[in-house]
Amino acid sequence: MCTFATMNTPIYIIEEEKLRKNLKLISEVARRTQSEWILAFKAFALWKTFPIFREYIHSTTASSLCEARLALEEFGSKAHAYSPAYKDDEFDEIVRCSSHLTFNSLSQYERFHERAGECSLGLRVNPEYSEVGTLLYNPCAPGTRFGVTADKLPKQLPADISGFHCHCHCESGSDVFERTLTHIEEKFSKWFGQIKWINFGGGHLVTRKDYDIERLVRLMEGFHKRYPHLRVIFEPGSAFAWQTGPLVSSVVDVVEDKGIRTAILDISFTCHMPDCLEMPYYPDVRRAEHLENEMLGIRRSSIDRSQGENEEWVYRLGGNSCLSGDFMGYWQFDHELQIGEQVVFEDMIHYTTVKTNTFNGITHPAIGMLRCDGKLEILRQFGYEDYRNRMD
Numbered sequence: 001m002c003t004f005a006t007m008n009t010p011i012y013i014i015e016e017e018k019l020r021k022n023l024k025l026i027s028e029v030a031r032r033t034q035s036e037w038i039l040a041f042k043a044f045a046l047w048k049t050f051p052i053f054r055e056y057i058h059s060t061t062a063s064s065l066c067e068a069r070l071a072l073e074e075f076g077s078k079a080h081a082y083s084p085a086y087k088d089d090e091f092d093e094i095v096r097c098s099s100h101l102t103f104n105s106l107s108q109y110e111r112f113h114e115r116a117g118e119c120s121l122g123l124r125v126n127p128e129y130s131e132v133g134t135l136l137y138n139p140c141a142p143g144t145r146f147g148v149t150a151d152k153l154p155k156q157l158p159a160d161i162s163g164f165h166c167h168c169h170c171e172s173g174s175d176v177f178e179r180t181l182t183h184i185e186e187k188f189s190k191w192f193g194q195i196k197w198i199n200f201g202g203g204h205l206v207t208r209k210d211y212d213i214e215r216l217v218r219l220m221e222g223f224h225k226r227y228p229h230l231r232v233i234f235e236p237g238s239a240f241a242w243q244t245g246p247l248v249s250s251v252v253d254v255v256e257d258k259g260i261r262t263a264i265l266d267i268s269f270t271c272h273m274p275d276c277l278e279m280p281y282y283p284d285v286r287r288a289e290h291l292e293n294e295m296l297g298i299r300r301s302s303i304d305r306s307q308g309e310n311e312e313w314v315y316r317l318g319g320n321s322c323l324s325g326d327f328m329g330y331w332q333f334d335h336e337l338q339i340g341e342q343v344v345f346e347d348m349i350h351y352t353t354v355k356t357n358t359f360n361g362i363t364h365p366a367i368g369m370l371r372c373d374g375k376l377e378i379l380r381q382f383g384y385e386d387y388r389n390r391m392d
Contacts, residue, residue, distance in 0.1 A: 007376065009250040009342060010267045010365035014049065014349055014379075016372050018244040022207045023056040026239060029206050029213060030057075033220035035232035038080060040202045041067040043237020043350045046367065047074040048379045053240075059099070061202075061235040065090045068097035080199070080235065082124060082165060084145055086112055095119055102165040102199070106148060113160060122163035122199065123148055129183035130168040132203075134279055137170045150187040157194045164188060167201025171238055174216040177204060181219060189227075197231040204234055207242045238350045246286070247272065247348035247365060251337050252320060261315050262327060263337050268319035268362050270326050273348065274355050280328070285317070286344035288331040313337065321360045358387045 004013060030037040038059040047070060054076065062068040062079035071079035078099035085104060086094065091112055095101065101119040103109040113121060126147030130140035139146040147166070166184055169176060177200070184200075192198075205211055220232065249267040256262070269276045276283065282290045291314065313333045319326035337343075358364060364382035371377055 004246070004248045004342060004344065007248060007368070008366070009248050010265075010272070010363065011248050012348060012353060012365050012367045013245040013248060013370055013376075014046070014241075014368070015245045015370045016052065017370075019049065019052060019241070020372075022240055022242060022244060023053065025207055026236075027056040029216065030234075032213075032217050033232070034224055035220060035234055038233065038235045039075075039240055040235045040237035041070060042354060043202070044241040045070060045354050046379065049369070050075050062094075062098070065094050065097075068094045072097040080233070081119075091115060100163070100197075100199075102163070104146065104148075106152065109158065109161075113158070116160075120162045120197070121160050122165050122195075122197070123153075123157075123161055124165045124167070125150070125153070125184075125188055127166060127168060127180065127183045127187050129180060131172065131176050131179065132168070132170040134170070136278060140168050153188075153191065157191060161195065163195050163197035163199060164191070165199040165201065167199075167203070169201065169203025171205045171208075172203050173205065173208075173210070174212045174219065178215065178219055181223070192227050192230060196229065197233060199233040199235060201234070202236045203238075204236045205239050205242065206236065207239045241350035243347045244349045245347075245370070247345045247352065249343050249345065249365075251339050251341050251343060253339060254315070254337060262318040263315040263343070264318045264320055265343055266320055266363065267365060268321040268323075268326055268359070269328055270319060270321055270323050270357075271359050271362055272319075272356050272365055273345065273352060274357075275351050276328050277325070282329050283348065284346040285331055286346060287335070288333045288343075291330040291332055317343070320362055323359070358390050361387045 026037050037057060038061050039053060039057060040061045042063055059077050060071045060075050060079055062071050062081045063083055068079045068081050071077065079097055080100040081094055081098040082102040086108060092115060095117050098119050100122060101116055102122040102124050104124050124147040126140055126149050128140055128149060130138050132138040135141050168180055206213060249265040251263050252266050253264045254261060275281060313336050314330055315333065315337060316327050316330055353367060356364065366378055367380045369377045369379055
C-alpha cells in the first residue's frame with residue numbers, strides 16, 4: 001500500500017493499476033453479457049486518462065453540451081447524449097457531437113427530433129420502481145422530472161424512435177437489477193418490438209467486490225433470448241473509478257470545544273467531497289475507524305486525557321471553509337493526530353473532481369496519477385488563476 005508520505009497535499013491520486021483492473025473487468029463483463037458498457041462523464045471526466053480508457057471501451061455518455069464536446073474532442077468518439085431538457089441554442093452542437101440522443105419527454109421529442117440529423121433517437125422511460133433509498137438520488141421518486149411513464153406512451157412509437165433509456169440504480173448490485181428488470185419488462189416490453197436498443201443506465205456497481213457478476217450474466221442471457229434483436233447498453237460512472245485512489249489531506253490544526261476535538265484539514269467536504277454531505281456517506285479513512293454512534297464519539301472525546309491511560313484518539317474531521325457544517329462524523333484513530341500529518345480518504349476518485357468547487361477560494365487539490373511503475377505524474381495543479389477565472 002502506497003503511503004503517499006512524500007506528496008504535497010491536498011491531492012487526488014488515481015492509481016493506474018487499480019484503474020486498469022476495473023477496466024479489464026468491465027471489458028470482460030461486456031463480452032460475457034453481449035452488451036456495450038460506456039463511461040458516464042457525470043461520475044468521472046478526467047480526460048487525461050482517456051488514452052487508458054480507449055484500450056478497453058469505445059464510447060461515453062454525456063448529459064450536457066460540454067460533456068458531449070468532451071466525448072468527441074477528447075475521448076475521440078461521439079457521445080450517447082441525454083439531457084432532462086435540451087436548450088434550443090445548444091441542441092445543434094450536441095447533435096454534432098453525438099451518435100445517440102435520448103429525449104426526456106415527448107414534448108422535447110416533438111420540439112427537436114427533426115433537427116437530430118443522423119443520431120439514433122431514444123426516449124427515457126420511467127418504470128416507477130427504484131430501490132435507491134436516498135431520495136436525492138432516486139430518479140423514480142414520486143414527482144420525478146425524469147422519463148416518460150408507460151401510461152403516457154402511444155401504442156405506436158414515432159417511426160424515428162430507436163431505443164429506450166431507463167436509469168433507476170445507484171451503486172446497486174445485480175440482485176437489485178434483477179428485480180428492477182422485472183418492472184421494466186412488465187411496463188415496457190409491449191414496445192420492445194418497435195425499438196432496436198435499450199440503455200439500462202448507470203448505477204451498476206459491477207467492480208464492487210460483492211457484486212454478483214454471474215447473476216448479471218444469467219440475466220442478460222435470458223434477456224437476449226427473449227429479445228434477440230435488442231442491443232443492450234450500460235453506462236455506469238462509479239464502477240469505472242471505484243476504489244481507484246484516495247484524496248490525501250493534511251492536518252492544519254486541532255481545536256476542541258465542549259469535549260469535541262476537531263481536526264481541521266487542508267481540504268473541504270463541501271468543496272472537495274460534496275457527496276459526504278449531500279448523501280451523506282462516510283468514506284474509509286486510513287488508520288481510523290468511523291464511530292457509528294455520535295454520542296459515543298462525544299463521550300470518547302471527553303475522557304480525561306490527563307491520565308494518559310487507555311487513550312482513545314477520537315476526532316471529528318473538519319474542512320477548512322467558513323461553512324459551519326463543513327465537517328463529518330467521529331473517527332477513532334490509532335494514534336494522536338499531529339499538525340502536518342496526512343489524513344487519507346480512500347476511494348475518492350468518482351463523483352469528486354466532477355463536482356468540486358472553489359468556495360472560499362480554498363486551495364483545490366491537485367490531481368495526480370500513480371503510474372504502474374510507481375512514478376507519480378501530476379495531471380493538474382490549481383492555483384489563484386483557476387479561482388479568479390471562475391469569477392471572471
